[in-house]
Amino acid sequence: MRVIRFGEQTATPWANGGGHTVTLLQHPAHAEPTEVIWRLSVAEIVGSSAFSMFRGLSRWFVPLTDEVEVTVDEQSNRVHPLDALSFDGADRVSTRQHQQTTHNLNIMVRTGAVDLRLRRCTLEPGESLGPRLTPSSARPIGDEYPGELDALVVLDGRLTGASGEVAPWSLVTEPTGCDLAATAPTHVLHVHITLADRGKPSAAHPL
Structure with a gap:
């Protein structure tokens, strides 16, 4: 993370x-x-x-x-x-x-180069983020496929964890299984980007 x-x-x-x-x-x-x-x-x-x-x-x-x-x-x-x-x-x-x-x-x-998936989540105070995030794709992501992204954007509210406080409009990469929890009502946007040429047509999946 x-x-x-x-x-x-x-x-x-x-x-x-x-x-x-x-x-x-x-x-x-x-x-x-x-x-x-x-x-x-x-x-x-x-x-x-x-x-x-x-x-x-x-x-x-x-x-x-x-x-x-x-x-x-x-x-x-x-x-x-x-x-x-x-x-x-x-x-x-x-x-x-x-x-x-x-x-x-x-x-x-x-356009045509990536598969984009977006999912918005709402967290109540004290609720942990990790259990709310399920892997967005069965395909691996990270160093093996540079240019791909699994991340979340904090839209409002506030998160905290071992890495400290995460304020609104910040980005957390590789968040699945992280220890972050909400300290206020919080909305986050889960963003998953994979390359379209990994055997799947390009598509966009909005909120």
Whole structure:
């Protein structure tokens, strides 16, 4: 298990000045945003903003703090906190929110290159995380298949364990069987990414 704490990562400002992005983890590690196979990040959006286009990528958008109105190719969608909206990276996307500043989880995957599975879990105070997580795939994952990911994102609340406290918007890799437990009502998103060319067609399985 590895904990990637949101507060310890560097924020990258947007070119249009509409916000900034904190990359939690991506593959390849040093690729430009347009060249990644997958990326998990948290964006801070200030006011209304237009998204950059990422052709060849599929995207999932999860508001973390407030409801956001997301317009995708002129189709308006009200997305509530912790719900997910998926769209193509080549779509024209803009956002409008009630609060001046919002934070949002963004997941991008190379279309056709990976199998993505997402599952949201709710933990009550004192409830352990480990028993709630079952292996997402019978196929092994990790060093044998670099570029694959089994992880969870803490959407809200708080977890604690031998590795210390895990605050919202942090990422925990290889979490199955971990000793983390909730110290407040907590929502986590289990993210499982495998390579599509391991004998299975690419697919996306949303929340």
